[in-house]
Amino acid sequence: MDLGLLDRVAIVSASSEGLGRAAALDLAREGARLALCARTDKTLQTAAQEIRQQTGADVFARTCDVSDPDQIDGFVAKVAEHYDERIDILVNNAGGPPPGTIAEVGLREWRIAFDRTFASVVRFCQQVVPYMQRRKWGRIITITSSSTRQPIDGLATSNAMRPAIVGFAKTLSRELAPHNILVNNVAPGMFRTARHEELLESMATSQNRSPEEILQERVAQVPLGRMGDPDEHAHMITFLASERASYITGQTIAVDGGLVRGL
Numbered sequence: 107m108d109l110g111l112l113d114r115v116a117i118v119s120a121s122s123e124g125l126g127r128a129a130a131l132d133l134a135r136e137g138a139r140l141a142l143c144a145r146t147d148k149t150l151q152t153a154a155q156e157i158r159q160q161t162g163a164d165v166f167a168r169t170c171d172v173s174d175p176d177q178i179d180g181f182v183a184k185v186a187e188h189y190d191e192r193i194d195i196l197v198n199n200a201g202g203p204p205p206g207t208i209a210e211v212g213l214r215e216w217r218i219a220f221d222r223t224f225a226s227v228v229r230f231c232q233q234v235v236p237y238m239q240r241r242k243w244g245r246i247i248t249i250t251s252s253s254t255r256q257p258i259d260g261l262a263t264s265n266a267m268r269p270a271i272v273g274f275a276k277t278l279s280r281e282l283a284p285h286n287i288l289v290n291n292v293a294p295g296m297f298r299t300a301r302h303e304e305l306l307e308s309m310a311t312s313q314n315r316s317p318e319e320i321l322q323e324r325v326a327q328v329p330l331g332r333m334g335d336p337d338e339h340a341h342m343i344t345f346l347a348s349e350r351a352s353y354i355t356g357q358t359i360a361v362d363g364g365l366v367r368g369l
């Protein structure tokens with residue numbers, strides 16, 4: 107299937123590791139040109155170099171903390187300069203919001219969660235939409251979580267902020283449909299990444315159990331009986347970014363091995 111991604115310019119934020127990096131690599135395999143960011147330059151440049159070597163893609167990589175709107179503005183301006191004022195695809199990603207129950211999470215953590223998980227997406231969208239409007243084509247895809255559908259115990263900030271993204275994306279999809287800009291979310295279940303390892307450690311400490319025991323309990327909730335591979339998540343993003351997804355907008359699509367029970 108020709109996905110029509112050759113030479114498309116795709117920003118993938120928070121993409122030096124994990125789900126963001128897998129999405130970037132998958133888009134590059136289909137011929138897209140990339141703009142990557144993360145906070146740590148060393149791992150970011152290593153990821154960019156590995157993707158160039160594996161795919162031959164043009165990869166622009168620059169540090170940006172997505173919790174800081176000024177850094178987002180500066181990053182998008184540099185991407186536009188590098189790619190001759192062209193940005194076709196935005197994949198929004200960030201590190202997860204701070205873990206904890208409502209009793210454990212203070213106002214400081216709620217503010218971090220708002221800046222990192224919600225405001226970063228709003229700002230990136232505001233910055234890239236004018237470039238997409240000019241070419242009457244665009245794809246905006248945000249990596250969220252299964253908490254958009256079903257709260258996860260011990261992740262209060264995620265359970266509150268992720269559904270806010272769903273409302274934002276649905277609203278934006280309606281505003282941007284006349285411009286042929288499609289807006290969707292992907293809702294991952296459980297994928298073995300650095301973030302997942304951190305969460306296991308945090309849950310193990312607060313429940314006084316071993317991370318391995320918690321992992322087995324979590325995997326047992328997944329009908330497919332295993333954690334996902336980040337590549338399996340990336341393929342959904344690549345499809346939504348492609349020409350083949352031209353009649354899909356305003357959706358939040360689970361990639362979770364059947365984890366969420368809701369209809």
Ligand SMILES: NC(=O)c1ccc[n+]([C@@H]2O[C@H](COP(=O)([O-])OP(=O)(O)OC[C@H]3O[C@@H](n4cnc5c(N)ncnc54)[C@H](OP(=O)(O)O)[C@@H]3O)[C@@H](O)[C@H]2O)c1
Nearest residue numbers: 120122123124125144145146172201202296297299300301
């Ligand atoms: N893995 C899962 O099973 C799973 C399930 C549901 C939802 N999610 C969500 O999916 C997202 C990605 O998770 P992941 O598992 O891929 O995480 P990960 O393996 O920890 O990777 C996070 C990536 O984001 C970058 N990053 C973190 N904070 C950033 C910031 N403020 N600004 C810019 N870059 C930042 C990191 O690099 P630097 O640290 O250098 O910035 C790294 O490249 C998270 O929001 C997570 O909550 C993951």
